[in-house]
Amino acid sequence: MAEPxxxxxxSNTYGSYGYCAWHQAFASxxxxxxxxxxxxxxxGGAFACRPCRDSYGLVPFADRPL
Numbered sequence: 001m002a003e004p005x006x007x008x009x010x011s012n013t014y015g016s017y018g019y020c021a022w023h024q025a026f027a028s029x030x031x032x033x034x035x036x037x038x039x040x041x042x043x044g045g046a047f048a049c050r051p052c053r054d055s056y057g058l059v060p061f062a063d064r065p066l
Contacts, residue, residue, distance in 0.1 A: 016028070016029060016031070017030070018047050019047060020047060020048050020049040021033075021046040021047060021048060022048050022049075022052035022055075022056060022058075023049070023051075023052055027049035027051075028049070029049055029050045030047040030048060030049050031047060031048060031060040031061075032045045032046075032047055032060060032061045032062065033045070033046050033047060033048045033053070033058050033059075033060060033061060034046040034061070035061060045061075
């Protein structure tokens with residue numbers, strides 16, 4: 001069987017489900033936008049869904065340049 005040579009386009013897939021901090025409801029396709037660090041222990045973050053990212057011009061944390 002032949003192996004695929006191209007990576008599938010996953011830009012429009014919705015794999016994660018969580019709380020969107022911008023429209024304040026649960027949605028699919030949320031991505032981490034803002035990291036909220038704490039002194040010791042686990043930090044948190046603000047997540048946004050695709051429509052809110054597009055509407056407010058939000059850039060996911062992982063997609064920002066170093």
